[in-house]
Amino acid sequence: MPKLVFLTPEGERFEIDAPNGTTAMENAVKHDVPGIEAECGGACACATCHVYVDEAWTAKTGEPEPMEEDMLDFAYEPQPNSRLSCQIKMRDDLDGLVLTVPAQQA
Numbered sequence: 001m002p003k004l005v006f007l008t009p010e011g012e013r014f015e016i017d018a019p020n021g022t023t024a025m026e027n028a029v030k031h032d033v034p035g036i037e038a039e040c041g042g043a044c045a046c047a048t049c050h051v052y053v054d055e056a057w058t059a060k061t062g063e064p065e066p067m068e069e070d071m072l073d074f075a076y077e078p079q080p081n082s083r084l085s086c087q088i089k090m091r092d093d094l095d096g097l098v099l100t101v102p103a104q105q106a
């Protein structure tokens with residue numbers, strides 16, 4: 001099962017066993033990662049699941065879809081490596097993926 005790592009602005013590190021096919025957001029909510037509110041429940045309609053993808057992983061997680069891109073405009077301080085964590089589906093080649101919760105969200 002792939003491992004998923006969340007880093008928080010307070011320096012906390014969450015290492016989660018994230019089943020294939022689940023979204024990064026679902027795993028964050030399940031493990032109470034602070035700052036991932038996921039108000040819309042994963043419908044790509046709230047931007048409260050915004051994360052920064054570690055630079056080493058951006059090629060593998062890929063580019064946001066146009067709908068996600070539009071939603072990211074509503075996120076706090078979006079950066080080129082911003083994604084909505086409800087749009088990242090776990091799979092074996094994302095084993096070790098590192099996501100950071102933006103400071104303003106936590």
Ligand code: FES
Nearest residue numbers: 042045046047086
């Ligand atoms: Fe609302 Fe991801 S949970 S956009």
